[in-house]
Amino acid sequence: MAAFGSFALLIALALAAYNLLAGALALRWLAAGQPRWIQISPERLADTARRAGIAGFAAITAAAFALVWSVFANDFSITYILEHSNRALPAAYKFSALWSGQEGSLLLWAWLLGAYGFVLRLTHKRDVKLYAYAGAILAAIQVFFLAVLNFAAPPFALFKGAIPDDGNGLNPLLQYPEMVIHPPMLYLGYVGFSVPFAFALGALMMRYPGEKWIKITRIWTMVTWLFLTCGIFLGMHWAYAVLGWGGYWGWDPVENASFMPWLTGTAFLHSVMMQEKKGMMKSWNVWLIFSTFLLTLLGTLLTRAGLVSSVHAFAQSSIGAWFVVFMGMVLAVCIFTTILQRSHLKSEHQVESLVSRESSFLFNNLVLLTACFVILWGTLFPILSEYVEGSKVTVGAPFYNAVAVPIGLFLLFLTGVGPLLPWRATSLKSIRRNFVLPVIALWVVVIVCLAVGVRPWKGSVFDQGNFYALVAFALAAAVLTAILSEFVRGAAVIAKQSGRNLLAATWLLTRRNTRRYGGYIIHIGVVIIVVGLAGSAFNRSVENEMALHDKISIGPYTLEQIGATQDSNLNFNSEYALLDVYKGGKKQFQMAPEKRVYLASEQPQTMVAIHSTPSWDLYVVYEGTNPDTGQPIIKAFLNPLVGWIWAGLVVLVFGTLVALVPSQKPAAQKGGQP
Amino acid sequence: MKPSRLFAFWMKVAPWIKGTPWIKGTPCPILFAFPPRRTKRVGNHEPKPASYLGSTSARFSYWMKAVQACALAVAVCFSLGATDASSRFNDLGHRLMCTCGCAQMLGECNHVGCPESGRERDELSAGIAAGKSDKEILASFAAKYGATVLAAPTTEGFNLVAWIAPFAVFGAALLGAVLLVRRWANVSVGKSQTAAQVSDPATDALKEKIRRETGSDGGF
Numbered sequence: 001m002a003a004f005g006s007f008a009l010l011i012a013l014a015l016a017a018y019n020l021l022a023g024a025l026a027l028r029w030l031a032a033g034q035p036r037w038i039q040i041s042p043e044r045l046a047d048t049a050r051r052a053g054i055a056g057f058a059a060i061t062a063a064a065f066a067l068v069w070s071v072f073a074n075d076f077s078i079t080y081i082l083e084h085s086n087r088a089l090p091a092a093y094k095f096s097a098l099w100s101g102q103e104g105s106l107l108l109w110a111w112l113l114g115a116y117g118f119v120l121r122l123t124h125k126r127d128v129k130l131y132a133y134a135g136a137i138l139a140a141i142q143v144f145f146l147a148v149l150n151f152a153a154p155p156f157a158l159f160k161g162a163i164p165d166d167g168n169g170l171n172p173l174l175q176y177p178e179m180v181i182h183p184p185m186l187y188l189g190y191v192g193f194s195v196p197f198a199f200a201l202g203a204l205m206m207r208y209p210g211e212k213w214i215k216i217t218r219i220w221t222m223v224t225w226l227f228l229t230c231g232i233f234l235g236m237h238w239a240y241a242v243l244g245w246g247g248y249w250g251w252d253p254v255e256n257a258s259f260m261p262w263l264t265g266t267a268f269l270h271s272v273m274m275q276e277k278k279g280m281m282k283s284w285n286v287w288l289i290f291s292t293f294l295l296t297l298l299g300t301l302l303t304r305a306g307l308v309s310s311v312h313a314f315a316q317s318s319i320g321a322w323f324v325v326f327m328g329m330v331l332a333v334c335i336f337t338t339i340l341q342r343s344h345l346k347s348e349h350q351v352e353s354l355v356s357r358e359s360s361f362l363f364n365n366l367v368l369l370t371a372c373f374v375i376l377w378g379t380l381f382p383i384l385s386e387y388v389e390g391s392k393v394t395v396g397a398p399f400y401n402a403v404a405v406p407i408g409l410f411l412l413f414l415t416g417v418g419p420l421l422p423w424r425a426t427s428l429k430s431i432r433r434n435f436v437l438p439v440i441a442l443w444v445v446v447i448v449c450l451a452v453g454v455r456p457w458k459g460s461v462f463d464q465g466n467f468y469a470l471v472a473f474a475l476a477a478a479v480l481t482a483i484l485s486e487f488v489r490g491a492a493v494i495a496k497q498s499g500r501n502l503l504a505a506t507w508l509l510t511r512r513n514t515r516r517y518g519g520y521i522i523h524i525g526v527v528i529i530v531v532g533l534a535g536s537a538f539n540r541s542v543e544n545e546m547a548l549h550d551k552i553s554i555g556p557y558t559l560e561q562i563g564a565t566q567d568s569n570l571n572f573n574s575e576y577a578l579l580d581v582y583k584g585g586k587k588q589f590q591m592a593p594e595k596r597v598y599l600a601s602e603q604p605q606t607m608v609a610i611h612s613t614p615s616w617d618l619y620v621v622y623e624g625t626n627p628d629t630g631q632p633i634i635k636a637f638l639n640p641l642v643g644w645i646w647a648g649l650v651v652l653v654f655g656t657l658v659a660l661v662p663s664q665k666p667a668a669q670k671g672g673q674p
Numbered sequence: 675m676k677p678s679r680l681f682a683f684w685m686k687v688a689p690w691i692k693g694t695p696w697i698k699g700t701p702c703p704i705l706f707a708f709p710p711r712r713t714k715r716v717g718n719h720e721p722k723p724a725s726y727l728g729s730t731s732a733r734f735s736y737w738m739k740a741v742q743a744c745a746l747a748v749a750v751c752f753s754l755g756a757t758d759a760s761s762r763f764n765d766l767g768h769r770l771m772c773t774c775g776c777a778q779m780l781g782e783c784n785h786v787g788c789p790e791s792g793r794e795r796d797e798l799s800a801g802i803a804a805g806k807s808d809k810e811i812l813a814s815f816a817a818k819y820g821a822t823v824l825a826a827p828t829t830e831g832f833n834l835v836a837w838i839a840p841f842a843v844f845g846a847a848l849l850g851a852v853l854l855v856r857r858w859a860n861v862s863v864g865k866s867q868t869a870a871q872v873s874d875p876a877t878d879a880l881k882e883k884i885r886r887e888t889g890s891d892g893g894f
Contacts, residue, residue, distance in 0.1 A: 250778075367844075369847070370843060374840040385827070388832050394821075396779065399836065405839075626882070
């Protein structure tokens with residue numbers, strides 16, 4: 001199977017190279033005319049390139065299949081399988097071994113890129129020439145990844161020496177259900193940004209007339225953005241459930257690397273509306289997509305090359321130089337094309353007022369890009385510091401909390417303000433009319449929060465966390481009011497015209513402009529997520545050694561230890577405690593936090609017990625036993641509003657799906673006009 | 675910032691702020707934020723004309739005062755800096771890293787049998803008990819374990835760049851955007867005046883038709 005996989009990868013590289021060269025040549029001949037001695041027409045040559053791309057996907061699929069087959073067959077003659085699997089590994093995790101190491105995840109990247117390219121090439125009739133450009137650019141990216149897979153990080157490299165009976169096993173951190181979904185989802189997001197990049201660069205190269213390419217690119221970007229969003233949140237949930245420190249976001253460099261393209265992608269999805277509506281910010285939009293793609297490469301570089309220390313150290317290697325060179329080439333092509341086609345990027349209109357919908361998009365972009373810069377800066381500063389001063393520093397949560405959180409809150413503020421401003425310019429009267437309700441909601445929440453004890457001080461000490469939470473709650477209320485008032489205002493007009501009830505009118509309103517109201521639903525999701533994140537300011541924890549029938553209390557809960565025991569299977573040994581949880585003196589449920597030691601890797605792993613309610617999560621960690629007394633040590637956290645984060649994600653996903661559905665045409669247009 | 679330092683800062687700054695209310699020669703932050711209604715003016719101040727009320731200048735003045743009041747309220751919040759040992763321990767525990775390699779903050783390290791965090795916690799408690807300032811404690815940790823023990827860069831030397839750069843970039847970008855929009859706004863006023871004379875409705879309609887047919891289906 002190793003020989004088959006290697007051969008399939010080599011064939012895939014040859015096909016991608018043909019796709020690139022034949023595609024580029026055909027497009028060149030179409031643009032500048034073809035030499036007389038060439039018999040084949042450019043159109044036919046382009047079609048062979050397209051078919052080569054489709055065949056290339058089949059070849060990469062064969063290679064990926066070969067690797068998965070080898071994992072299930074326990075073929076430890078392949079070094080990758082030996083290092084990332086073992087006989088006792090459950091089937092689902094054997095499958096996830098595909099992306100648990102560098103070679104496998106690069107193969108996954110290439111396969112996903114092939115899959116996206118496959119869909120793109122099948123739908124080429126939508127705009128043959130634009131798709132031919134995009135296909136050739138995707139082929140160029142594919143050539144890079146397949147070259148790395150064939151020459152720098154071969155997944156089918158054979159083990160030298162006597163083949164061991166069993167493998168080293170999968171990293172325990174990855175043996176968790178979400179790890180079967182989180183990396184592919186994240187990669188779907190990462191890799192997916194190659195497609196809008198290819199369309200943007202292709203459209204710029206061919207001086208595409210009109211804004212149709214923007215529409216195509218926007219849909220691809222939204223789908224990709226959705227995958228990346230889900231990937232990031234799944235990663236957060238994995239960190240929350242597995243790492244056992246009670247949090248979900250640690251500003252780890254690799255977390256940051258996934259967040260940066262999300263920020264620039266989000267900025268693009270907003271500013272692209274300016275281009276569609278007004279023909280503005282063409283150059284800006286093109287560069288947002290270029291930057292997003294470059295940031296996905298940077299993310300992979302950070303993950304794979306180990307430039308910065310991270311909890312994602314399980315997939316490090318020395319392919320950094322390949323990525324740096326490729327990023328340099330991509331940047332050079334982008335700059336060259338922009339300079340060459342600069343006249344095509346001239347804006348047709350410009351922002352006419354500081355207080356308008358256009359300027360709110362501009363400032364929204366500014367804040368998103370500043371947030372991206374802050375995160376990039378914080379991630380790379382240790383390297384910079386080492387270079388300048390000769391010693392590394394840590395850039396951790398205190399830095400990001402001080403710098404990124406205020407920027408995030410400002411962004412939330414703009415989320416509320418932007419949709420309330422009309423296009424072009426606004427009057428003081430309309431500002432007053434639109435902002436009265438949100439401002440009232442803001443102050444009501446401030447007063448309520450202060451009354452119930454959410455105050456920016458504890459005793460006589462200023463509490464930064466509480467302060468940010470108070471601001472977040474207040475802004476969330478204002479933004480939510482602003483969005484809901486937009487819905488109500490629009491629905492009331494429809495209800496008045498059509499005689500429907502308000503709920504039906506809201507549904508019709510959303511159907512008529514899915515992009516707009518889908519966007520608002522996404523904003524509601526963001527607000528819910530922010531409320532959940534703000535809850536972290538009120539996290540509490542208690543840690544205790546617990547003998548049988550010992551109790552600890554946290555918030556309204558009392559935990560009683562009713563047993564500590566051990567278990568084992570072929571994959572791991574485990575110790576766990578059984579805890580009865582009481583609330584108001586009545587037993588509510590039982591929890592069983594666990595600690596495992598995986599046999600193949602001999603590494604320990606926490607399995608947190610979580611009881612989630614809308615108000616808070618009761619989060620219990622089995623920290624091991626006291627070596628002196630042999631009693632289990634239990635740490636319990638009460639984390640308010642965490643469930644809101646995951647609920648917000650659901651709303652956000654729903655909003656994105658709504659925005660992806662085409663709007664319902666008004667009856668007059670449906671009937672068909674001459 | 676301690677209240678005394680804040681007050682000293684206020685004493686320096688207040689005289690330079692136009693319109694500061696004074697009580698017996700002392701600038702009063704509260705009156706500054708909420709100036710009393712004046713029924714009559716004395717001295718050389720000319721009463722404002724009726725047109726001033728509701729004018730852009732008057733609105734700007736009140737908005738400025740509102741902004742200043744908010745800024746002052748935030749500053750007062752930040753100045754409430756009294757400290758007790760447990761909150762200092764918690765605060766400092768979240769400004770230091772555990773050095774065992776777990777990449778967690780000292781206050782959050784949950785490794786049973788961690789070879790480092792217990793010792794570091796003891797050192798932190800001892801430092802607080804000895805009456806050392808936060809700065810001294812952090813400096814002693816950095817001297818013993820290296821700069822990576824601090825969870826964030828210091829505000830000295832090259833590390834200061836880490837803190838300044840984000841705000842500098844944001845400020846510059848914001849300023850640049852505001853200036854650009856203002857310039858565009860001025861240009862568009864000029865253009866619209868010219869365009870009003872030479873505008874061809876047929877061309878405008880054709881452009882709008884092209885735009886509709888080549889892409890946009892609404893959006894925001």
